[in-house]
Amino acid sequence: MLSDFPLLSALIWLPILGGGALLWLGEERPDAARVTALLTSLITFLISLPLFTGFERGTAAMQFVELRPWIESFNVNYHLGIDGISMPLILLTTFITVLVVIAGWDVIKTRVSQYFAAFLIMEGLMNGVFAALDAMLFYVFWEAMLIPMFIIIGVWGGPRRVYATVKFFLYTFFGSVFMLVSLIYLYMQTGSYEILDFQSQSLGLQPQIWIFLAFLFAFAVKVPMWPVHTWLPDAHVEAPTGGSVILAAIMLKMGGYGFLRFSLPITPDASRELDWLIIAASLIAVVYIGLVALVQQDMKKLIAYSSIAHMGFVTLGFFIVFAVYARTGALEGAALGMQGGMVQMLSHGLISGALFLCVGVLYDRMHSRRIDDYGGVANTMPKFAAFMVLFALANAGLPGTSGFVGEFLVILGSFQANPWFAFLAATTLVLGAAYTLWLVKRVLYGEVANEDVAALDDLNRREFLMLGILAFFVVLLGVWPAPLLDVMGPTLDQLLQQISISKLVP
Amino acid sequence: MEFQIPVLAPAAAEITLLALTCLVLLVDAFVSQARRDITYALTLVTLVCTAWVAAFMTGNGTQITFAGHFVNDPMARVLKLVVLATAGMVFLYSRDYLERENIYRGEFFVLALFATLGMMVMISAHSLLTVYLGLELLSLSLYALVAFNRDSGNSAEAAMKYFVLGAIASGCLLYGMSILYGAAGTLDLATLSARVADGETLSDLWVLVGLAFMLVGIAFKFGAVPFHMWLPDVYQGTPTPVTLFVGTAPKIAAFAMAIRLLVDGLGSVGDAWQSMLLVLAVASMALGNIVAIAQTNIKRMLAYSTISHVGFILMGILAGTDAGYQAAMYYTIAYVIMATAAFGMVILLSRRGFEADNLDDFKGLNRRSPWFAGMMLIVMFSMAGVPPFLGFYAKIAVIAAAVEANLTWLAVLAVVLSVIGAFYYLRIVKLMYFDDPGDEPAVEGPSVLKLALSFNGLLILALGLFPNGLIAVCQHVFG
Numbered sequence: 001m002l003s004d005f006p007l008l009s010a011l012i013w014l015p016i017l018g019g020g021a022l023l024w025l026g027e028e029r030p031d032a033a034r035v036t037a038l039l040t041s042l043i044t045f046l047i048s049l050p051l052f053t054g055f056e057r058g059t060a061a062m063q064f065v066e067l068r069p070w071i072e073s074f075n076v077n078y079h080l081g082i083d084g085i086s087m088p089l090i091l092l093t094t095f096i097t098v099l100v101v102i103a104g105w106d107v108i109k110t111r112v113s114q115y116f117a118a119f120l121i122m123e124g125l126m127n128g129v130f131a132a133l134d135a136m137l138f139y140v141f142w143e144a145m146l147i148p149m150f151i152i153i154g155v156w157g158g159p160r161r162v163y164a165t166v167k168f169f170l171y172t173f174f175g176s177v178f179m180l181v182s183l184i185y186l187y188m189q190t191g192s193y194e195i196l197d198f199q200s201q202s203l204g205l206q207p208q209i210w211i212f213l214a215f216l217f218a219f220a221v222k223v224p225m226w227p228v229h230t231w232l233p234d235a236h237v238e239a240p241t242g243g244s245v246i247l248a249a250i251m252l253k254m255g256g257y258g259f260l261r262f263s264l265p266i267t268p269d270a271s272r273e274l275d276w277l278i279i280a281a282s283l284i285a286v287v288y289i290g291l292v293a294l295v296q297q298d299m300k301k302l303i304a305y306s307s308i309a310h311m312g313f314v315t316l317g318f319f320i321v322f323a324v325y326a327r328t329g330a331l332e333g334a335a336l337g338m339q340g341g342m343v344q345m346l347s348h349g350l351i352s353g354a355l356f357l358c359v360g361v362l363y364d365r366m367h368s369r370r371i372d373d374y375g376g377v378a379n380t381m382p383k384f385a386a387f388m389v390l391f392a393l394a395n396a397g398l399p400g401t402s403g404f405v406g407e408f409l410v411i412l413g414s415f416q417a418n419p420w421f422a423f424l425a426a427t428t429l430v431l432g433a434a435y436t437l438w439l440v441k442r443v444l445y446g447e448v449a450n451e452d453v454a455a456l457d458d459l460n461r462r463e464f465l466m467l468g469i470l471a472f473f474v475v476l477l478g479v480w481p482a483p484l485l486d487v488m489g490p491t492l493d494q495l496l497q498q499i500s501i502s503k504l505v506p
Numbered sequence: 507m508e509f510q511i512p513v514l515a516p517a518a519a520e521i522t523l524l525a526l527t528c529l530v531l532l533v534d535a536f537v538s539q540a541r542r543d544i545t546y547a548l549t550l551v552t553l554v555c556t557a558w559v560a561a562f563m564t565g566n567g568t569q570i571t572f573a574g575h576f577v578n579d580p581m582a583r584v585l586k587l588v589v590l591a592t593a594g595m596v597f598l599y600s601r602d603y604l605e606r607e608n609i610y611r612g613e614f615f616v617l618a619l620f621a622t623l624g625m626m627v628m629i630s631a632h633s634l635l636t637v638y639l640g641l642e643l644l645s646l647s648l649y650a651l652v653a654f655n656r657d658s659g660n661s662a663e664a665a666m667k668y669f670v671l672g673a674i675a676s677g678c679l680l681y682g683m684s685i686l687y688g689a690a691g692t693l694d695l696a697t698l699s700a701r702v703a704d705g706e707t708l709s710d711l712w713v714l715v716g717l718a719f720m721l722v723g724i725a726f727k728f729g730a731v732p733f734h735m736w737l738p739d740v741y742q743g744t745p746t747p748v749t750l751f752v753g754t755a756p757k758i759a760a761f762a763m764a765i766r767l768l769v770d771g772l773g774s775v776g777d778a779w780q781s782m783l784l785v786l787a788v789a790s791m792a793l794g795n796i797v798a799i800a801q802t803n804i805k806r807m808l809a810y811s812t813i814s815h816v817g818f819i820l821m822g823i824l825a826g827t828d829a830g831y832q833a834a835m836y837y838t839i840a841y842v843i844m845a846t847a848a849f850g851m852v853i854l855l856s857r858r859g860f861e862a863d864n865l866d867d868f869k870g871l872n873r874r875s876p877w878f879a880g881m882m883l884i885v886m887f888s889m890a891g892v893p894p895f896l897g898f899y900a901k902i903a904v905i906a907a908a909v910e911a912n913l914t915w916l917a918v919l920a921v922v923l924s925v926i927g928a929f930y931y932l933r934i935v936k937l938m939y940f941d942d943p944g945d946e947p948a949v950e951g952p953s954v955l956k957l958a959l960s961f962n963g964l965l966i967l968a969l970g971l972f973p974n975g976l977i978a979v980c981q982h983v984f985g
Contacts (some may be wrong), residue, residue: 026876071899073977114876136902147887150932153870154940162940166932173892174927177921184906185914204526472827 037116084491127429175221223255241360285312290431317341323417340409347402375449402477534612600747664743679723790817870943881963
């Protein structure tokens with residue numbers, strides 16, 4: 001009976017309807033709005049748990065499938081389903097949204113209903129992106145997501161919010177339209193918009209390369225990869241805390257998800273031909289952006305650049321598979337990089353979200369993000385300092401935290417591809433440690449810098465709760481990643497099988 | 507030759523509209539200013555009756571009557587209903603504005619009804635003569651409508667520009683038709699099509715010259731670059747209800763004219779007009795989207811936005827396939843729905859003696875009225891082609907048609923230009939949501955306008971969530 005319940009649809013539409021209800025409620029009763037938002041996000045999180053418990057391990061087939069015609073004239077279906085790649089990302093989305101609602105609880109004072117409505121609508125759309133198995137449906141969710149984010153940054157953001165949000169919107173919109181043309185081209189070839197049909201469609205090398213580049217542009221902007229990353233620091237810095245968290249924790253993951261769902265399986269030959277492009281850009285991101293992060297004066301900017309560097313690991317992990325396969329002839333080694341990339345995505349979702357929440361905690365008290373304005377915070381906020389140190393170390397890849405697992409797997413995989421890749425990638429262990437620990441040192445330790453810092457209050461119960469939950473999962477994933485790897489395993493194996501077979505028309 | 511009474515049933519809708527419009531004209535002459543609502547009500551009744559007749563009384567399939575001059579086919583039935591519905595929305599939006607500005611006169615309704623009749627004749631045209639007849643009825647009514655606020659210098663200037671340029675365009679169209687008539691010896695579009703395809707009776711050169719001149723007329727009616735000059739001035743200069751009317755329904759008629767003349771009449775020289783339309787489409791999309799960025803007046807901005815949308819419509823037509831015509835028709839209808847809502851918002855924000863036609867008048871709308879800010883947000887994102895709104899699917903349909911016709915480069919160019927275009931739509935959203943209202947007052951408008959506008963905005967959202975119905979209608983027409 002339970003299996004007939006359209007769980008994925010509920011995960012998409014419940015938050016959207018909740019958001020609509022909040023808009024209807026208006027701005028007169030902010031407390032009612034807060035409670036409605038929290039309840040909606042909690043219920044959504046709870047009904048997303050059966051995805052994990054009811055997930056059939058050991059198969060790469062799509063599960064929880066819903067299929068009904070949507071736009072018959074274009075042969076577009078409302079087709080939802082999840083596999084080992086998308087299921088963890090949906091759980092991450094529903095989980096992070098609850099935290100975002102808690103984080104905005106009494107910080108947001110203006111237009112409360114609209115604020116929470118935007119986040120709830122975002123949540124539904126993001127679940128839709130991860131659950132869609134029809135390319136047009138995917139694209140609709142993918143693009144629609146820009147609207148609430150545009151509003152979130154623009155209305156509740158910092159002083160340069162208008163510049164940042166317009167840049168964010170146009171950048172990502174520009175990236176995706178090429179994907180749209182590719183999807184339509186693929187539709188002309190296969191006669192349907194099913195992503196699984198796209199994956200089994202054979203294509204010549206030339207079209208594959210064009211399609212690959214179009215996808216690359218869309219996903220690279222979203223990840224973001226060097227050199228199309230410049231929107232991210234602006235957007236992050238100007239966005240309200242909740243917006244930064246959603247951006248870093250989930251929206252960036254969509255680029256990585258896109259590579260796994262579209263680029264690699266649909267255009268495997270072009271991916272093989274052009275893997276050097278991605279590997280080079282990823283390594284530049286890891287090294288160069290790591291250096292850039294080192295010199296930032298603004299805490300949010302520093303974490304934003306650190307995000308770009310960490311996402312470089314993800315793309316590196318996904319695209320070294322060809323080099324590994326060419327060198328060793330075995331798929332097992334290649335799987336390491338891919339698993340590492342996936343774990344890294346989830347772990348970064350938790351850690352970067354946590355770090356942005358930490359900055360938010362400080363910003364709410366001091367209204368400054370400049371590192372120079374702080375110093376000795378640990379003296380007045382010991383509980384907060386403990387959390388921040390934990391997340392900073394996780395960000396630097398400390399063993400025992402989730403940050404370590406992903407980075408280690410990717411470095412291990414890239415060693416099999418080319419020791420130099422591994423060497424360059426491993427510099428992040430130095431650079432990442434340098435910029436995060438230096439940040440911690442300047443903000444948390446030393447003498448109390450000024451009167452404002454001396455007057456700080458430590459975490460209240462709400463903040464303690466949200467950071468505590470995150471800390472729990474960061475450590476859990478670090479010491480016991482096995483459940484996650486079990487879930488992803490079959491799907492990634494099947495993906496590797498798919499991309500090891502050429503699709504070229506004989 | 508013996509005179510035969512033609513079969514009138516296929517033209518029942520036009521006959522109804524004409525008869526009732528004459529009645530409105532007659533009644534209005536005896537109605538005092540205080541009781542002008544009688545005219546208003548009668549006008550709405552006229553539209554409803556005509557729509558009813560058009561929907562249920564004109565038979566099925568394709569019927570040709572009036573000795574081959576008039577056709578009633580599925581396309582005509584659909585487009586006529588859209589035109590009538592649009593005209594109805596225009597009247598609902600306009601009434602209070604007109605009364606407030608002391609231009610609540612019968613002429614507005616009668617002229618608009620005659621223009622509607624002209625559009626219906628164009629839509630049902632099956633010969634060169636009928637196309638011209640409908641076009642002139644439409645154009646002359648519109649010239650008068652634009653000039654209709656007699657005390658306004660801007661109106662007079664706009665009307666003058668429109669009239670002079672429109673007369674030249676009509677002249678070109680008529681000249682092209684006369685060449686084709688001379689070469690082919692027929693006015694009937696089906697016969698013309700057969701003779702052009704046959705190719706023995708007439709030289710290619712004359713067909714091409716005639717085609718080129720006719721295309722000028724079509725491009726002018728659409729407002730495609732380089733025949734777009736009148737559009738921004740006319741949009742800006744006229745009272746907003748008239749802009750609303752000029753900017754919406756006639757695009758349907760222009761689309762019908764393009765299909766009748768180019769596809770039905772000259773389909774066999776498709777290569778020739780496709781390459782001409784290609785130039786018009788690219789130029790329109792590029793110029794419309796780029797110049798719109800520089801506008802500070804929302805009516806001018808919407809004029810340039812119209813030009814860019816026209817580029818998309820032409821892109822569908824020039825694909826030269828049924829899928830392309832479907833897409834173009836779908837796009838045209840989508841455009842009309844969106845433009846109606848956009849101009850409706852301008853009417854809503856205007857107050858006595860004050861036109862809310864500056865972009866700044868939208869400042870802080872979210873604080874003043876969250877509901878209507880939301881409606882405008884839907885309209886703007888829909889025009890920019892962002893899902894899940896109607897405009898997105900229209901763009902998809904056109905782009906898919908272009909890709910199918912091996913014009914992938916054009917599709918890529920179109921999407922790039924639409925990203926550029928997204929900027930100025932975003933600016934409106936920015937003004938509404940991110941800026942402070944300053945001393946702009948709260949939004950107050952008559953409830954009819956508010957209801958109609960809400961319906962219009964929600965329609966854009968609903969057709970975005972469930973796009974299949976409208977697409978299926980367009981597919982049924984061509985296919």
